[in-house]
Amino acid sequence: MLEAPFSLLKERFGITFELNEDIIPTAEDLHITLFRMLPVLNLSDEDEKIAEFVVYNIDSSGRLRITAEEISNIYGIDKSKASKIIQLVMDTFSEEISTLSSSIPFEHYIQPDVFIDLEHVEVRQITVKDPLLQKALEFRNETLLKIAELVRKVNEYFFKGLRKYPQVITMSYAARTLGMSVSTISRAVRDKFASTPRGTLPLRVFFGKGTNKEFVIHEIRDLLAKYPNLTDRELSVLLRSVGLNISRRTVNKYRNMLEKTGRLNE
Structure with a gap:
């Protein structure tokens, strides 16, 4: 019963600023504006997370502070796919980025809910x-x-x-x-x-279906860079110590993937 009014609220006022008689925002926050618009890209849940990360790395002048290669490494995707998502975000929201990028200081970008x-x-x-x-x-x-x-x-x-x-x-x-x-x-x-x-x-x-795959891959790569002779079982124990409860079999799968793609030496 209350969902319709809340949808109306989001449409009329946005989702993050405080509204009262004395405070009237002069410009929307760049990041929050783009986060709210991400659904128009019609991406899968996983790709939308990557697009969200792209948005978060747009600085106060509207420039992207991360490369396709870095996104590829973080999320374990092809560099070409990372480039396409970057291009999609920057092209689709070019007007918003241009209009809002210099209107609010960087320290005000993210207002916690x-x-x-x-x-x-x-x-x-x-x-x-x-x-x-x-x-x-x-x-x-x-x-x-x-x-x-x-x-x-x-x-x-x-x-x-x-x-x-x-x-x-x-x-x-x-x-x-x-x-x-x-x-x-x-x-x-x-x-x-x-x-x-x-x-x-x-x-x-x-929130998610389970342990974040990107966290696990990143941690395995870092551990093997320091201790290349670790066994899968030892890796599993070390991952548990930082809060990543992963089986030895899953560790082996990710380890093989890193070796095959040459990402262990990045």
């Missing part, structure tokens, strides 16, 4: 005059608060610095635990950012 610390969570408040929209906002805030509290509990060790990577929560587990639908969880975390003890992060990094 939720604040998570070791003891509690808080949702950034947005105020509007329309009572129906305000009710929709309250529903949004309640949903975000519950999700953020789950993230805080599950990732206590990550936030304390005892894990190198976040503990990924599956959408189905979050839905069962919070008594919500998977689609509600998915919509709630989309394009949202959390201020945490480990920095400001997209809420999406805490």
Whole structure:
């Protein structure tokens, strides 16, 4: 019942700035604007994550601060595919990048929607005059608060610095635990950012089908660069120590992939 008003709210006011009688934003944040527009690219979930990373690396002058080769290395994709995604983002949003790139200082690029610390969570408040929209906002805030509290509990060790990577929560587990639908969880975390003890992060990094493949590949490559004689079992144990629970068989698969593609020596 409240989804229609919330959709209207997003369409009319955007998803991140605070609105009241005294504060009227003069320009939208470049990154948040582009994050919100990413669905128009009609990409797969995995490719949209890469496009999101591209957007995050556009600086205050509208220039890209990362190369196709670096994206290829991080996500384990062909350089040509990385180039196509970069080109798609830069071409599709060229007008927005040109208009907004110099309007807001870099330090204001990412405004967190939720604040998570070791003891509690808080949702950034947005105020509007329309009572129906305000009710929709309250529903949004309640949903975000519950999700953020789950993230805080599950990732206590990550936030304390005892894990190198976040503990990924599956959408189905979050839905069962919070008594919500998977689609509600998915919509709630989309394009949202959390201020945490480990920095400001997209809420999406805490959710997925399992351990993030890019994290695992990056860590295996780093470990083998330092200790090339490690066995698959030893790698599996070391990965567990940084919060990546990967079987020896999976380690072997990624190791072989790195060797075949020549990425171990990058």
